[in-house]
Amino acid sequence: MRQSVTIVLGALSGAFVITAASPLGPPAIHAQTNWREVRSLKMGRFRVRVDVSPARTVRLYSQLDTSRLTSPELPADTVKAWQRMVFSEIDKPSRREYMLGNAILVQPFAADSTSVGYVLTVADTSGKSRQVVTDIDGMEEFLDLLAKGAAAATTLTDAELARAGPVEQKPIALAKHVNFVYPRTAKLTGQSGSAIVQFVVDTLGRAKPESIMCTRATYKDFADAAMAVVKTMEFTPATLEGHKIEQLVEYPIDFKLNAVLPVKPFEIPSRRGRR
DSSP: OOOSSOEEEOSSSSOEEEEEOOOSOOOOOOOOSOOEEEEEEEETTEEEEEEEOTTSEEEEEEEETTEEEEOOOEEHHHHHHHHHHHHHTSSSOOOSOEEETTTEEEEEEESSSSOEEEEEEEEOTTSOEEEEEEOHHHHHHHHHHHHHHHHHHHHSOHHHHHSSSOOOEEOOEESSOOOOOOOHHHHHHTOOEEEEEEEEEOTTSOBOGGGOEEEEESSHHHHHHHHHHHTTOOEEOEEETTEEEOEEEEEEEEEOTTOOOOSSOEESOOOOOOO
16 A cells, blocks of 8 residues: 555655556446535545535545546445445454445555555546555545545435535534543552544434544553543534534543543544554
């Protein structure tokens, strides 16, 4: 996540490489006339965005300098199922390849003895493609982009899908401040630390219990305390054109005496180390 023309993009903390290759076969060509941009992602000089159509399909539009690729249309339900499957195995892939139609190919590999890297290939309607080599954080960002596209296709009304211009979005926000319980042993010994918790906020503004996980913590006590406080939090859900949607977020908590919780969580395009 590599062969002929190699371009290293250094704008993000992960490593990205673009190559010219065509592992995906030529797909059929479709012709939707109205597309609305949902979300975009920039990796150095490489940019990719997801669009939604009135037919409730999604596509990827990618660009590297003057080179542009437009993927075939993809059914929203298929994209959603594929995105969830890949995300569920992102730390421990069970396959050598994850293919979504003739548009996307994900190939995990061992970056080193402890981490996983990914070769991400996106193809257009003529079979031309570009490859991006990324780390687990970059892959999470890409999967969030797909999730937003699928959510727009299944949530917006027919009239909203037919409108011109990008889809209006509002990010998730903390509805009210909460207090967390400082780990007793750490408090007695004067220890400070931090934790980052990842979870899905549902359309009611609460963290889904089964999605809560700590991705990094100074000590286990801080991880346990951070996950406990997340269960009590109330959020204002993210929206697309005013419709509430589920959102994967990461929430940082600093354990210091008299510390204040952050007002805004990070939506999953955040980049950070992992525990």
